[in-house]
Amino acid sequence: MIQNKEALDQVREEAVKVLDSYDCRILVCSGTGCVATGSQKIYEKFMEIAKDAPGVTIEFGPHDKDAHVGVKKTGCQGVCELGPLVRIQKGDDVIQYTKVQIEDCQEIFEKSVQGNETIERLLYQKGGKVSRGPEDIPFIAKQTRIVLKNCGKFDAESLNEYIASGGFQALEKAMFEMDPDLVIDQVDKSGIRGRGGGGFPAGKKWIQVARQADPVHYVVCNGDEGDPGAFMDGSVMEGDPYRLIEGMMLAAYAVRAQHGYIYVRAEYPQSVARLKHAIAVLEEVGLLGDDILGTGFSFHMHINRGAGAFVCGEGSALTASIEGSRGMPRVKPPRTVEQGLWAKPTVLNNVETYANIPEIILKGADWYRSIGTEGSPGTKTFSLTGSIENTGLIEVPMGTTLREIIFDIGGGLKAGAAFKAVQIGGPSGGCLTEEHLDVPLDFDSVKKYGAIVGSGGLVVMDEHTCMVEVARFFMGFTQRESCGKCGPCRIGTKRMLEILEKIVDGKGEMEDLDKLEHLGNFIKDRSLCGLGKSAPLPVLSTLKNFRDEYVEHIVDKKCAAHVCKAMRSYVIDPEKCKGCTKCARNCPVGAITGNKKEPHSIDTSKCIKCGTCLENCVFGAISVN
Amino acid sequence: MLDQSFYQKADEIIAFYGKKPASLIPIMQDIQGVYRYLPGELLTYVAEQIGVTEAKAFSVATFYENFSFDAKGKYVIKVCDGTACHVRKSIPVLEELYKKLGLSRTKKTTDDMMFTVETVSCLGACGLAPTMMVNEDVHPRMTPEKADELIDKLRGGEQG
Numbered sequence: 001m002i003q004n005k006e007a008l009d010q011v012r013e014e015a016v017k018v019l020d021s022y023d024c025r026i027l028v029c030s031g032t033g034c035v036a037t038g039s040q041k042i043y044e045k046f047m048e049i050a051k052d053a054p055g056v057t058i059e060f061g062p063h064d065k066d067a068h069v070g071v072k073k074t075g076c077q078g079v080c081e082l083g084p085l086v087r088i089q090k091g092d093d094v095i096q097y098t099k100v101q102i103e104d105c106q107e108i109f110e111k112s113v114q115g116n117e118t119i120e121r122l123l124y125q126k127g128g129k130v131s132r133g134p135e136d137i138p139f140i141a142k143q144t145r146i147v148l149k150n151c152g153k154f155d156a157e158s159l160n161e162y163i164a165s166g167g168f169q170a171l172e173k174a175m176f177e178m179d180p181d182l183v184i185d186q187v188d189k190s191g192i193r194g195r196g197g198g199g200f201p202a203g204k205k206w207i208q209v210a211r212q213a214d215p216v217h218y219v220v221c222n223g224d225e226g227d228p229g230a231f232m233d234g235s236v237m238e239g240d241p242y243r244l245i246e247g248m249m250l251a252a253y254a255v256r257a258q259h260g261y262i263y264v265r266a267e268y269p270q271s272v273a274r275l276k277h278a279i280a281v282l283e284e285v286g287l288l289g290d291d292i293l294g295t296g297f298s299f300h301m302h303i304n305r306g307a308g309a310f311v312c313g314e315g316s317a318l319t320a321s322i323e324g325s326r327g328m329p330r331v332k333p334p335r336t337v338e339q340g341l342w343a344k345p346t347v348l349n350n351v352e353t354y355a356n357i358p359e360i361i362l363k364g365a366d367w368y369r370s371i372g373t374e375g376s377p378g379t380k381t382f383s384l385t386g387s388i389e390n391t392g393l394i395e396v397p398m399g400t401t402l403r404e405i406i407f408d409i410g411g412g413l414k415a416g417a418a419f420k421a422v423q424i425g426g427p428s429g430g431c432l433t434e435e436h437l438d439v440p441l442d443f444d445s446v447k448k449y450g451a452i453v454g455s456g457g458l459v460v461m462d463e464h465t466c467m468v469e470v471a472r473f474f475m476g477f478t479q480r481e482s483c484g485k486c487g488p489c490r491i492g493t494k495r496m497l498e499i500l501e502k503i504v505d506g507k508g509e510m511e512d513l514d515k516l517e518h519l520g521n522f523i524k525d526r527s528l529c530g531l532g533k534s535a536p537l538p539v540l541s542t543l544k545n546f547r548d549e550y551v552e553h554i555v556d557k558k559c560a561a562h563v564c565k566a567m568r569s570y571v572i573d574p575e576k577c578k579g580c581t582k583c584a585r586n587c588p589v590g591a592i593t594g595n596k597k598e599p600h601s602i603d604t605s606k607c608i609k610c611g612t613c614l615e616n617c618v619f620g621a622i623s624v625n
Numbered sequence: 626m627l628d629q630s631f632y633q634k635a636d637e638i639i640a641f642y643g644k645k646p647a648s649l650i651p652i653m654q655d656i657q658g659v660y661r662y663l664p665g666e667l668l669t670y671v672a673e674q675i676g677v678t679e680a681k682a683f684s685v686a687t688f689y690e691n692f693s694f695d696a697k698g699k700y701v702i703k704v705c706d707g708t709a710c711h712v713r714k715s716i717p718v719l720e721e722l723y724k725k726l727g728l729s730r731t732k733k734t735t736d737d738m739m740f741t742v743e744t745v746s747c748l749g750a751c752g753l754a755p756t757m758m759v760n761e762d763v764h765p766r767m768t769p770e771k772a773d774e775l776i777d778k779l780r781g782g783e784q785g
Contacts, residue, residue, distance in 0.1 A: 032750045036763035080752025228707030231749035266654075266691050267703075267748055269761050307650055308690035310746070324649040324677070326688040383751055385709035391752035423708060457751075459708045473711055477746060483688075 002285045004294040005176055008168060015164035018060055023067045024113050026050070029085035030156060031076030031235055031393075032270055038102075039084035045105040046071045046086075053109070060160060069113060072161075075151035075239015078140055080392040082124065087134065087152065088112045096134040097122040126411070139390045142409045144371065146379050147355045148395045151239040156274060159281045162242040168287065170358035171246055174253055175295050178361075183254040184210055187357065189365035191377040196222055196313070196350030197428060197454045198530070199376070199443035205347055208337040209255045212345035217257040219248050220341055222318055222350040223264040223271065226310040227426025228477065230457030232381035233351035235393050237264065237271035240355065241278040245288075245301065247354030250361055251347050252299045260299060261341065263318050265306040275303055310427075310481035314529045315340070315348050317483070328483045329529035350455070352381055372398035376442035380453065386423075386460035387414045399440040402432060406460060417462035421545070425454025427474045427481075428534030430541030431467065450541040452534070466563035467546040468553050472500040474538035478531065489532030492523040496539060506566040508554040517543060568609050568624045574599035576621035583613035583622065627666050634659060635667055639674050646677045649685060653692060661697045698734045698741035700779055703758040704767075707747035715755035719744060721769035725776055739780070 002008050028034075028043040050058050055066035077085040082098035088108065089095075095118055097108065104122060111117040124131040131137045134152070145151075154161040162168075174183050188203025209217055221244065225233040236244060248260045264272050279301045282288040290298040304322050311317045312327040319341040321327035340346025356378060360368050369377045376398040382405065385391050389411035396405065402422060406412065413419055421431040424441075430451030432439070439445050446453050461470070479493040496519050499512050520536030520543075527533045543550060552558050559567040572583070572592075577599040584592040584600055591607040594600030602613070614622045638655045642648035652671055657663050663686060672682035686692045704719045722728070722742050726735050734741040750756045753765035757772070764775065 032748070032763060033752045033765070036750050036753055036756065036765040080750070083753070225749070226746070228711075228747040229709040229751050230747065231751055234749040267745060267758075305651070305654055307654065307692065309688065321650065322647070324647040324685070325681075326685055328688075385751040385754060386712050391709075391754075393752070426708070457708070459712060459751075461712055465712050470708075470712075473708070 002287055002293070005172060008163075008172060008293060011160070012163050012168075015160040019161065019164040021068050022070045023090065025070040025072060025087075025089040026108075026113060027072050027074045027077075027087040027089060027152065029075075029077040029083060029087075029152065030073035031080065031151075031239060032231065032268075033076065033080035033392075034083035034085055035270065037083040039086075041102060042084050042086065042100055042105060043071065043073055045102055046109065049105060049109045050113075053114070060158070067114075070155075072155040073157065074154060075156045076148070076235040076393050077134070077152035078143075078148075078392045078394065079124070079137065079390060081390055085152075089153075094133045094135075096124060096131070096137065098124050139392065139394070139409055139411065142404070143395050144379050144397050145395045146359050146371075147236060147243075147352055147381055148239070148393065149359075150243065151235065151393075154240075156239050156241065157277055159242060159278070159285065162240075166362075167242055167358075168246060170361040171249055171253070172293070174250055174361055175293060175297060180254045180256060181210070183250060183361060186361060186365045187254070190360045190368040191365075191375075192353065192356055192360065192368065193376060193443060194349055195352035195356075195380065195455065197425065197452065199453065202349055202353055205337050205349070206251065206255055209345045209347045212338060214345055215256075216344045217255050218341045218344055218346040219252045219255065219257045219260040220319065220322070220346055220348045221248055221260070221262040221354055222313060222315075222348060223262050223268075224306050224313045224318060225265060225268075225351070225455060226313045226481075227428070227455050227457045229383065229385055229423070229459045230426060230455050231383045232393060232456050234265075234268045234271050235383075236351050236355050236381075237262075237268065238274045241271075241274045242282075243355050243358060244275075244351055245278060245282065247357035248301070249288075249292075249299055250357045251349070251354065253297055255345075255347050257347070258298050258300065260301045261304055261322055262301070263304045263306060263312070263322060266308050272303060272305055279303070309483070310477075311483045311529070311531050314531060317529070318348070319346065326483075328485045329531075331528065352456075373440065373442045375444050380441070380456055382456040382458050384410050384458050384460070386458075387417055387462040387465070388412070388460040389414055396441075398442045399445075401438050401440055403437040405441070405458065406437070410460070413460065413462050417464065419460070420463050420465060421461045421467065423459040423461065423470065423538070424457070425452040425537075426457045427477050428452060428530065428537060429454045429457075430537050431461075431470070431545060433545050450537065450544060452537070464561050464563070466559050466561040467542045467549050468500070468559070469504055469561075469563050471539045471542045472497070472504050475500055475535070478535040482531065482535070486526075486528035486532060488523045488526040489528065489535060492519055492527075493532070493535050495519055496523070496536065500539070503550065503553050504564050504566065506553070506557050506564070508550075510551075510554055512554070513543065513547075513550055562624055565609050568611075569604055570602050570607060570609065570611075570613060570622055570624055572600050572602060572613075573621045573623065574601075576619050578619055578621075580619070582616055582618070586612050586616050588612065627664055631660075631664060631667055632670060635671055635674075639671065644675045646675060648675055649677060649682060650689075653686060657692060661699075661701070662693045662695055665694050695734070696738065698739050700739060700759055701741045701743065703743050703745040703748070705746075705748045705750075705754070705756045705758070706744045707751065707754075709747075709751035710755035713754040715757075715767070717769050718755055718757065718767045718772050721772050722776070725773055740776070 057063040057065040086097045193199040317327040475497045579597040
């Protein structure tokens with residue numbers, strides 16, 4: 001039990017001692033990406049090897065063995081594309097191994113853990129340059145990590161390691177040196193804006209909740225990261241769960257709340273498991289519960305799992321879902337700060353926002369304001385995906401440009417393809433193009449160009465992506481996820497989707513574009529909640545930036561990216577065709593004719609564009625136009 | 626008529642979360658976790674026990690995509706069609722699974738109750754797109770060929 005300040009200090013001192021006593025730490029990435037590529041087995045293998053090695057102990061605590069080796073499961077190390085990732089750390093020296101296989105474990109243990117050799121073939125290599133440590137990899141070196149500072153360095157499940165890394169210092173400082181109002185004041189002065197998409201100043205929310213007359217207040221964390229192509233919050237929940245909880249505890253202390261809820265999306269089982277574990281550990285030592293550290297401050301945490309409704313990322317829908325109802329947004333005001341969960345004043349922020357709070361309290365508002373831009377202080381996490389060389393999780397100061405993110409950190413486009421657009425902000429966001437590459441990414445600048453920073457999903461698209469089809473994809477998503485409460489969103493998204501499907505099917509007319517614009521603006525202005533208000537953005541922004549592509553689909557009936565099936569036409573090159581008859585036999589509609597050993601031809605009026613002929617031609621004689 | 630054991634299990638779950646309306650969603654999630662679907666009769670029973678109307682319980686269950694009144698296969702395959710997976714060609718993977726298992730957007734479960742194929746909007750492993758999830762395991766960098774092999778492997782494991 002950690003019952004008071006002295007006990008916590010003592011635990012910290014011991015934990016730091018143990019951390020320093022490691023001769024070597026084997027840090028196995030345990031983010032969702034690396035688990036998918038098999039890192040759990042790598043972890044078990046290292047455990048097995050270390051346990052059996054003579055003179056080695058892996059226990060956390062005092063020991064009498066020659067060597068103290070730690071085998072740890074960490075949060076996301078960042079370069080998901082190169083997983084499973086393993087770091088070998090000896091003091092300040094860290095080797096970053098990539099694409100580690102079970103067969104490599106023994107060799108790593110002998111050469112790099114017990115010995116001091118580096119295994120070159122497992123290092124990150126690009127363009128003839130070999131990177132030994134994580135900081136040598138441009139992808140990691142160019143980041144500024146606050147929220148993700150522990151990810152990849154410490155055991156995500158261990159309270160001792162979190163405390164040793166400086167965890168709960170902020171809580172201690174707040175509870176013993178700061179009045180709750182002073183905590184709010186620091187958060188307000190830091191200028192931190194909600195990282196969930198809206199960008200509303202967090203401090204303002206806290207001030208409003210604190211001054212409500214009702215004595216019962218709640219703290220709620222939105223971990224319903226629903227934007228497809230975004231996994232930042234999931235990485236924080238599974239990679240550094242204690243940091244999120246500490247941030248929520250600080251909020252609870254500041255606004256005098258006794259209960260906190262984390263709403264996690266159903267597709268993140270690992271986040272749920274890690275958070276549950278962390279809460280149980282904290283309850284056991286008394287850092288959660290009644291009378292924390294003897295201060296009289298009580299705080300209890302609860303986890304709610306989402307059930308597959310994107311709209312629950314909206315504040316009032318999320319609280320309705322926690323209450324056990326359909327997750328449908330309601331008319332505002334009253335706002336969440338006045339009547340949130342169970343109609344009580346509620347602080348509702350997302351995962352990344354809370355995860356920033358401990359550092360703000362510890363280092364102060366001025367320090368935080370020194371990072372990022374005037375209007376958007378601090379850093380932002382982004383998940384970098386799509387057609388890019390280095391996919392993964394990044395954290396950069398607000399105001400970093402797309403060019404720096406895509407080309408310096410991300411290493412440019414995959415296989416040298418040509419950059420076409422980057423989709424930012426998910427289904428509520430828009431597409432930015434070549435001309436926007438030097439726009440600083442902060443809440444206000446991005447908005448000017450018809451997109452939003454949103455929660456931080458960045459999906460890079462190259463010339464093989466059809467922007468009309470992408471617009472249809474997002475509209476299909478929001479139409480499915482519309483809760484149906486208000487007409488503009490329920491009916492409007494359906495109509496917009498029908499028009500987009502018509503265009504993709506090659507049946508579009510020019511007047512459809514005006515209809516899309518008209519409908520889009522109507523839905524944007526008149527929907528009840530953020531989902532509907534932002535649903536038309538992907539269409540409106542592609543219409544603005546890629547109008548030519550829409551026109552090409554409608555007038556020329558052509559899809560330059562060869563994505564839209566209806567506009568493909570298959571042709572047989574008579575030079576290459578050997579007349580083997582395979583395509584004619586496989587064609588399900590009998591559209592291919594020709595005599596044996598003579599070039600065949602396709603009757604385009606019969607062809608259903610299924611692509612079977614192309615897949616089966618061994619001479620490469622069939623191509624798509 | 627459901628077997629008595631269903632009600633016993635439901636009672637255990639209800640006791641864990643408490644007889645209050647706010648327990649509805651977690652109770653339904655756990656029941657579905659055990660049986661891979663939500664038996665309608667059992668939901669009626671749960672509603673009565675925790676003090677919500679039957680209408681409310683069904684309105685909640687039908688609102689959320691995760692709940693299903695139809696039994697699902699032993700292996701629930703969720704093909705990710707999030708943005709990152711979509712632009713890295715997730716649809717051919719889905720189509721291969723449909724073709725191989727004789728399923729479609731409307732027929733989601735095989736007759737032998739082995740496989741259910743669904744789509745999902747993001748699994749959070751976008752760095753390894755396209756991905757899919759079989760029960761709780763995420764499979765990275767899928768291709769139609771890999772999907773095909775995986776099905777054979779899952780079927781094979783069943784016989785062996």
